[in-house]
Amino acid sequence: MELLRNAVRPYAWGSRTAIPELLGRPVPAPHPEAELWMGAHPGDPSHVIGPDGAERSLLELVEADPAGQLGERCARRWGGRLPFLLKILAAEEPLSMQAHPSAEQAAEGHAREERAGIPRDAANRNYPDPTAKPELVCALTEFHALAGFRAPERTIALLQAIETPGLAKYAVLLEAQPDPAGLRALFTTWITLPQASLDELLPEVLDSCVQHVKGHGEFSEECRTILELGEAHPRDAGVLAALLLNRLTLRAGEAIYLPAGNLHLYLHGTAVEILANSDNILRCGLTPKHVDVPELLRVVDFACGEMPVQSGRANGRIAVYHTDAPEFELSRVEWAAGDGGEVALDCAGPQILLCTAGDLLVTAADGEQVELRRGHSVWLPAADPAVRVRPLHGAASQLFRATPGTC
Structure with a gap:
């Protein structure tokens, strides 16, 4: 059980206030800060902070000991990769309109582009990896989006x-x-x-x-x-x-799930986002980046109707956002002011815990404890025992928990 130091991505559409305020840094930031990444993505992995303050890349830890960090089943299912990426997304301006491929489409497209010799970092590369990229976004503030036909x-x-x-x-x-x-x-x-x-x-x-x-x-x-x-x-x-x-306005705690083929565009607001650990994006427009119309049309799902909005299926203090994505599951845990009750969190796989309100105390079965401040996160490898979480100071508190979908 170790605290994480996470990377901030400075995309032009980001906010200069949302992520700095969450992390307790001066506001406004000098430049837009769009996403805070928590996970083992090769492009910007989190770093675990050891008891002595030394840091090590979470990606390196997972690669060195996939069974211990991910658990045997998760490591085997996902080829030794952490299957999800957790983010804070802070949109001040609209992102590009985009859709993501299914697992089959991603595998086929990746193999095709590999055979064609297109460099994986090329601007016209559609499939830098062979995996699907479903995602779920849960609003922290009022969050505006276009999603689904x-x-x-x-x-x-x-x-x-x-x-x-x-x-x-x-x-x-x-x-x-x-x-x-x-x-x-x-x-x-x-x-x-x-x-x-x-x-x-x-x-x-x-x-x-x-x-x-x-x-x-x-x-x-x-x-x-x-x-x-x-x-x-x-x-x-x-x-x-x-x-x-569909034009959507999500209230705090409401979420939408974006499976393969769903055409969507995030407009404005701050949210927790969980997605498969993949970079496969087919863009439709509203961006200077590469748009491959024929490939986009192969991927987009034209199913139509109202976009389902969920608040999480609640069981006591815990609300779970259910999807059919095997790569991830997101849960939200909330305590009202003055509620100091403990919540037990157990899982057969890895977990990332993110505090978005209040301050929390995370206690392992062996007595190890970590204080989790607002904006901070902790890595729990599969080999760790179950933990209990409670608020530290009696203030209203909120925790998001990311696990593999098979957990």
Whole structure:
């Protein structure tokens, strides 16, 4: 049981306040801080802090003793790799629109690109590794996102509400076939439009969105999002694609699960994110990075309807976010102010515990103790005994727990 020192990723879309405030550092930070990574990702692994203050890469620890760190079953299932990555995600501006492949798609795509000799760090590489990348994001603050294709009848109503001459000739593709096949046809048409056609259509759509917002129309929130994206990416087909997705506002503690093929875009807010330990991303747009439209169309799932939002299935103080992802499971543990009760946490595999509110005391069966301050995290290898956790000072407290999905 050892504290972790974690890497901060300074992407341009990040916040200058959310992660520094969580970690107790001066606010604002000099530069945007987008993600705090907790895990054994080769690009930025956490470091465990020993009793003497010495540090060692968690990736090196896992590679040196996969059975002891991960447990025999987890090590065997995932080839000696920690299968999940835990993050704090702090979005001040929208990320790129993207989807992730299934395990089968990732394995096939990785093998194909290996045979083609594309360097794994090349800008046009789609599959740097052969694994899936499902993910779950749980809001710490109000969190805004686009995720999953909206039910066709609702999208038809939106397109009719902002109808322009240029938009109408494309909307009929969905009106004639209001199902996943119709969504595929419309989506494919929009993201493959010649730039000259985009340059004509997008200003029409944005002007109509302005009028809809001024008139307090039914889809004002969706239109504000389109205007925000259009201002940041004025010639990008991803702005049109965003018209097809569910617009979500998550409250603290609410989460969405994004399985393979789910097209999504995080807009704004701070969240805990857990995902498979993979870098496979197929981007749709709203980014200067590589967009491979044919490969994206092979991966995107055009199933449609409301995006499920979950608050976690509660058992006492513990709420578990259930998914079908074998790589991870996320739990949330909360204590009200004045509640000093202990919670026992046991697992046959590795765990990362992250404190997001209050201060906690983590006690192992052998008596070893670690104080877990807000923003800090601890690594529990599979070989460690079960632990008990309780608040230190009686304040309202919150803990997130990451484990493999097979735990």
